[in-house]
Amino acid sequence: MAPNIKYSVSKEDHLKAIFHLQQEQGMVTTNALAAALQTRPASVTDMLKKLKEQKLLNYERYKGFKLNNEGRKAAVQIIRKHRLWEYFLVKKLQFGWDEVHEIAEELEHVGSRKLIDRLDAFLGFPEADPHGDPIPDSQGRLPVRRQVSLSQLPLGKTVQVSGVASQTPEMLEVLQYNHIQLGTRLEIRKKFPFDDSLEVKVRNRPPVTLSAQVAKNVLVNDDEPQTERR
Amino acid sequence: MAPNIKYSVSKEDHLKAIFHLQQEQGMVTTNALAAALQTRPASVTDMLKKLKEQKLLNYERYKGFKLNNEGRKAAVQIIRKHRLWEYFLVKKLQFGWDEVHEIAEELEHVGSRKLIDRLDAFLGFPEADPHGDPIPDSQGRLPVRRQVSLSQLPLGKTVQVSGVASQTPEMLEVLQYNHIQLGTRLEIRKKFPFDDSLEVKVRNRPPVTLSAQVAKNVLVNDDEPQTERR
DNA sequence: TTTTGTTTTTAGATTTGTCTAAAATTTATT
DNA sequence: AATAAATTTTAGACAAATCTAAAAACAAAA
Structure with a gap:
């Protein structure tokens, strides 16, 4: 025991x-x-x-x-x-x-x-x-979970948010505001090389822009989306 | 708040x-x-x-x-x-x-x-x-907790001592002697109608007999915590 | 390789909660 | 009321976790 x-x-x-x-x-x-x-x-x-x-x-x-x-x-x-x-x-x-x-x-x-x-x-x-x-x-x-930063992914891919690297209240506020939470599925719609910001789309919502800073701290599943558990 | x-x-x-x-x-x-x-x-x-x-x-x-x-x-x-x-x-x-x-x-x-x-x-x-x-x-x-005298309870019940009505030194001496104090859990093992005395058992101790006088002054929780004992 | 700067450790103090032993105070007994 | 006994408080010490200021060790630059 x-x-x-x-x-x-x-x-x-x-x-x-x-x-x-x-x-x-x-x-x-x-x-x-x-x-x-x-x-x-x-x-x-x-x-x-x-x-x-x-x-x-x-x-x-x-x-x-x-x-x-x-x-x-x-x-x-x-x-x-x-x-x-x-x-x-x-x-x-x-x-x-x-x-x-x-x-x-x-x-x-x-x-x-x-x-x-x-x-x-x-x-x-x-x-x-x-x-x-x-x-x-x-x-x-x-x-061990294979997590990849949102900023490292190619255009067009759909992924599921599985973690947040920087868990400050400020960071979480940004995500909350953009209706992004754990398990949210995102599509990467556009990348702006000028400031490395990117536009993502959540199902049933208008697209939103995330700064490089934010994107770097959003971790997503690189493979299978995680099955939701009760 | x-x-x-x-x-x-x-x-x-x-x-x-x-x-x-x-x-x-x-x-x-x-x-x-x-x-x-x-x-x-x-x-x-x-x-x-x-x-x-x-x-x-x-x-x-x-x-x-x-x-x-x-x-x-x-x-x-x-x-x-x-x-x-x-x-x-x-x-x-x-x-x-x-x-x-x-x-x-x-x-x-x-x-x-x-x-x-x-x-x-x-x-x-x-x-x-x-x-x-x-x-x-x-x-x-x-x-306020419902307190009931030990003498009023049915056989077999397990209760917790929550108060003593008569706090004379003599009374407390009896309780002390029988290893009964506040919070002690008692099981009512036997009742003697002849003199209304009763036998109670404290965990890990041999059973003891309490006179009607004493039992009347021992107050216990009148709830049923042990009904859902596992 | 000296000198300079940064990092890490030591020395010594402080705060909180505890203890033992002895002194102060209250309560009980003769 | 005086003495004995019990209770409560003080005095002083200690351990854990922290701090500041200064010293020691290491790393980097001249």
Whole structure:
């Protein structure tokens, strides 16, 4: 039976942020982590020592760091909790997909393993959260999703939105305004080389123009459109 | 719109415990609170100063204390959260009523007011948690619990002690001796018509006999939480 | 290869919540 | 009322998580 390991809220926040950062770069730096957590480099160094002490990451001073197997497992569990709660908030409690992040930040730190597995079952074992990010299963397996930025696609293609790279409220506002959400099917109608903006069309709506900035952050399925689940 | 006031986990634990204790006695003592929270009297004193500072209770050294209006409101909101989450866990996630308390202890500290109001609606505005304790509504109105004397109940019923009518030291001594206190769950095993005494069983203890006099003064929840026991 | 600049770490302080041991105060007993 | 016992508070210490300011290590440029 899966154990019920619990770290402090701050440690969990650090583990999760390191995990996300090392998806991008292989190694994570003190400054990058401090920026991601809105804290100070000195505080990060302090925490790194504790996490190393607990054998959750490989770290040598001045040399950068990354999670080891143990740390990665812990981080994935937190991400699993975060995304399941987000799914719950949107699908069961009728929250908008742009309101759920902060609340899930709190719920993800609730410890019980049994709770999260029961929640998973209650929700019907969803595969992705409301932002299109894949939900790790109870074994910690994190499905890899082939996602491609909207800006990289050729003209005329019809694709389905499966994720948003930059999940700031400002970004989500733009999408909301243009009636684009997760699962929305888009056709790329025109590309403007001048500013790399592009015009897309959503079914039953007039075409809209998206800036290069926005398009870059809209992730779409490159292959099969995802089947809608209840 | 109801504000989103947040206190530390420890402060919330103290507020809740004080609230429960002052339901019984009007004034709460340092020792009683320390016992309830499994902490030390000195720690309680420390916290009392902070809560007084924040104007959540009336407290003068060596004189006992009780919540003021502000503190009571805060405590009721925490209790609302606790009981709604318990209801959710039992009714939606299929937990047994005896497993949910600890998990709800964590969930109750999640801050968002909107979350709890949405959860309330999702659950259909339930009036009592799985233990039969009433759930405060979103205005903080706490329904008065129906209390019934233990002597009036039918055989076989399992109930939770929610009050003691006669709080004489003699009465409390009897209860103490039989390991019965507030919140203790009892099953009524046998009734003796000869003297109206009855035999009750507390979990993990041998059965004990209570006189009619005693039984009359033990108040219990008159609900049926255990009908849907799994 | 020095010098300069950036990044990271250390040293020391602060805040919150807890503890133990001892002192102060209240309550109970003779 | 005086003494004993219990309760409550204070004093001082400690751990966790954070910070600022300064030092150390590394990287880049002259």
